[in-house]
Amino acid sequence: MLPTPLRSPRVLRGEISASLVVFLVALPLCAGVAVASGVPAGLGLITGIVGGLVVGLLPGSSLQVSGPAAGLTVLVYEAVQEYGLGALGAIVMAAGLAQVALGMLRMGRWFRAISVAVVEGMLAGIGLTIIAGQLYAMAGATAPGSGIAKIAGVPELLLDSAGSGPALAALGIGVTTIGLLMGWPYLPRRVRAVPAPLAAVALATGLSLLLDAPVARLKVEGLLGSIQPPGGDDLARLAEVGVIGTVVAFALISSAESLFSAAAVDRMHDGPRTDYDKELMAQGFGNTLCGALGALPMTAVIVRSSANVQAGAKTKASRVLHGFWLLLFAALLPGLLEVIPLAALAGVLVFAGWKLIPLAQLRRLWREHRGESVILVVTAVAVVSLNLFEGVLLGLLLAVVKSAWDTSHLQIQVHGVDDDGDEPRRPVRVTLTGNATFLRLPQIIDTLDGLPHHRPVELDLTGVRHLDHACRTALTGWVDRHNQAIPAPAPVEDRPVVTASR
Structure with missing residues (x-):
């Protein structure tokens, strides 16, 4: 039928x-x-x-x-x-x-x-x-x-x-x-x-x-x-x-x-x-x-x-x-x-x-x-x-x-770099917001390389939604090398701090 x-x-x-x-x-x-x-x-x-x-x-x-x-x-x-x-x-x-x-x-x-x-x-x-x-x-x-x-x-x-x-x-x-x-x-x-x-x-x-x-x-x-x-x-x-x-x-x-x-x-x-x-x-x-x-x-x-x-x-x-x-x-x-x-x-x-x-x-x-x-x-x-x-x-x-590049939006803000004359030992605070992946590493490293060489750097990652291993390793390594290269010993409170638990 x-x-x-x-x-x-x-x-x-x-x-x-x-x-x-x-x-x-x-x-x-x-x-x-x-x-x-x-x-x-x-x-x-x-x-x-x-x-x-x-x-x-x-x-x-x-x-x-x-x-x-x-x-x-x-x-x-x-x-x-x-x-x-x-x-x-x-x-x-x-x-x-x-x-x-x-x-x-x-x-x-x-x-x-x-x-x-x-x-x-x-x-x-x-x-x-x-x-x-x-x-x-x-x-x-x-x-x-x-x-x-x-x-x-x-x-x-x-x-x-x-x-x-x-x-x-x-x-x-x-x-x-x-x-x-x-x-x-x-x-x-x-x-x-x-x-x-x-x-x-x-x-x-x-x-x-x-x-x-x-x-x-x-x-x-x-x-x-x-x-x-x-x-x-x-x-x-x-x-x-x-x-x-x-x-x-x-x-x-x-x-x-x-x-x-x-x-x-x-x-x-x-x-x-x-x-x-x-x-x-x-x-x-x-x-x-x-x-x-x-x-x-x-x-x-x-x-x-x-x-x-x-x-x-x-x-x-x-x-x-x-x-x-x-x-x-x-x-x-x-x-x-x-x-x-x-x-x-x-x-x-x-x-x-x-x-x-x-x-x-x-x-x-x-x-x-x-x-x-x-x-x-x-x-x-x-x-x-x-x-x-x-x-x-x-x-x-x-x-x-x-697709990875489009989704890895990242904002970088630098605080305290203009205070060099007042307190030359005050850390420069770098705040990252968004997705920090290896695709954004060149942008981040270029920003860090432009900071004053004689002042310690502190990273604030509390606003980061995603941090991959490559980016974490590169950033913490850069901060450690930078701060250790400062001639005078820095106080304990000026040591690099990563405030986000990642």
Whole structure:
């Protein structure tokens, strides 16, 4: 029997309609993400199918849709290049199990505590790397290995392409795809009923066939032939330190992206809110199954999720049905995908990469919170120049340091320094108020160094709310050394006194 919300024919028709919209959005993205990740296109379709038919049925979020995400292409590509395609399934499966464990430990809500600047910086770095890498795919060339090399090699790529007919044809198709995606929102509403990625890929494909363009096209194996479960040797590699780091990166980044997507989707509708712990476990179950099938890792994808909400979906049925349509298409009509030029898919991903760069947020942060904007930019640059995992770790470290600095407010007041002529032996009293941590040590020591060298110093710490060990040791040590260096013996009452019991 159908669930109560679906017993209404009108609601059921709405769910079917929404599922078709999501399917048409997901189809080119599943194939494009797979190609950009350096794996067969069928693996992207498998992940999309699992995201619909399996994760779509699980509790957590009602309306967000899961599948292969552009945000993980860089990490997947690096993993495949370093460890091989066979190990990808083992890595994804282990990451999925880690997500399930995190959800069972009720850690889902804690992902909301990650600095937004770090997440946006991560996405910006991923976007820049995707754009640089897919420009090579648009020209039919092989991209360099590192993100910096990809960006630095773009001028040479364009010069080389200018003298090659096939490269110019491929670039033309890619640029046409990007132009269609950029202009689609300005077309009449009736035209915009067709999802932009599908329309752009379809029109670019039709143009390439009409002109008989000499460009590379997508290759798709049968769905069963694409399944590559990890073997014993692949599972054994999970003991390697580098592989463990990759598993952690997969688990944390896919979890953060999924839960941030859930928060964004919740703001788009008035239905049930997301249970973050259950959603994290649902994503973990999906990734565990994807890993067992040797497919790509999945996340909740904001592009598909927003299309689902905007198409009028009210229940989970739309996202489950979208997985069914993907399965039906991949099983019955895989040959239709093989007419798609790779340059068109590259164009879709270049546009997706551009959308990942938060230019509007960066401008706002620079005006209102410059420290956050610095974290965003540094994280993005680190992701491009180092790798995704190290870039995110650096961003998180900067966010923690900034937070510690912002909370370590400290006021320093100096009393009695002007009484030098009256009583040259009277102690100079230094009063600290607030949080005295090692981050404020340079400020405190500079103030102390500026005091008269021939007068004893007394510290008043009664107004200090927090005093860490490093700060306590440095301050008491400075006072002792200063007072002991005064030539004449000081009376007992002039010895340094720390009046706060810390």
